[in-house]
Amino acid sequence: MPINISNAKNRDAVVALEGLMPKRDVRYLDPEGRAVATRKLLKSDVTRDLDQLMKKRKKLESVSKALVKDDPEIDIEHFGMFLADTSRVYVSQRGIVHVVEEFEVLKNPDGTVREKRPRRKEPQNINTDFPLRWTGKYIKKDEAVKRFVFNSKKQLVHVNGLTFDFLYEMAKDLDKRNSLLLVRAGEKGERPIVMNRGGKSYNAFLEGRVKGDAYCLILHLSNMELKKPKELTNASDN
């Protein structure tokens, strides 16, 4: 995934942003010692779910009798087939619909509705004409880990010799400071990061590490502080 980012001198470049996976040391083998894989399969569809069975039989007792007698919940021809390339669609009483109006219902932590508004789908802002901004706002690593939960991480990687120097210098600077840098997006460089259209917004922090002639630049994404919910804080105080 490309990312357009600027450095401390306000020079920008498009480099690669790569996902980080957890280290996995365990894998499974079948009795012949061959590797196995996990596949998604069809278990049931909407024509055979409980709602549909109830429409025909009205009472749960009748449904249970039918389940024992005829297996109406199973389509022997299709259930169990492997699924790949599925898509998500909106369905109303009229079947699949292609035009919908979406609303966001904002709820408070106690479940009460705060606001209902038309859905805003923010476009991604990591690879636009406006590079991610080197805000110059640093936070010591020791302080950051006590304040934020870093829900997700990505790694920045160079795409040629010029961008190697560009990113290496960034990493070296941040490593020396022992700090994370707040990174912002948008024309004015004041917006949180949105990785995909309609995706979640994140506060993004850049961490740099160097080891000899190699570097590691990590983009930490956070949408949560490290703190207790109010209800828990109140309970502790009492």
Place this chain on the structure above:
Amino acid sequence: MAKPLVLSLDGQEFPVNLVKIDREKLYGAVEIEAVDEKGKPAVIKVLAPDGKTLIDKGGTALATVTEDGTSIDRTQLSAVDSNGEPVEPVPSSFSGPNILAQAKTEEYLSQIVKSVYALEPADGQALDYLRDHLSTGQMYSFPFSYRGGLEFDSAFVVGAGKDAFMVVGKQASLQYVRLNQAAVLDAAEEKEISADELDFELL
């Protein structure tokens, strides 16, 4: 009452209850509602590749298959590590004391977070000794498994203000990159920031 997790620091044991914390509990949630052109409610379903089979929540399952695509029961499988050696199951961390070891900030920053818990004292025992150490900026870690299984996650015990938290995750496969490891693509004013300047209610 759930069994407490026992943490051990400098020979002292602290039974704690874990209270899971997520974004919804802190800031609330956003739910999406949709209506069709006639104003009738519309919900998202999964459409199978045949273009007609609609699947609701719970309508799919995961199956383990061999190289030739035959389904195989998990009880027939054996777990091995990266060297092909059999893996010994690990016990649940609730089955005994968990010794806390000092951890470095960079180790914590290298992990991919799975869950966050607030640590609450259990059995009426105070956490003062632990909190005092955390308040000096110390951070601790230990191998953690909620129910037991094949491998441990890493748990970090971190202090924030007066509170203690446990952040559970797995180490990320970070890579130090050199000049010849390029990826292929499909001047600001310096100042220290206060964490309070940041808005986390990004709804």
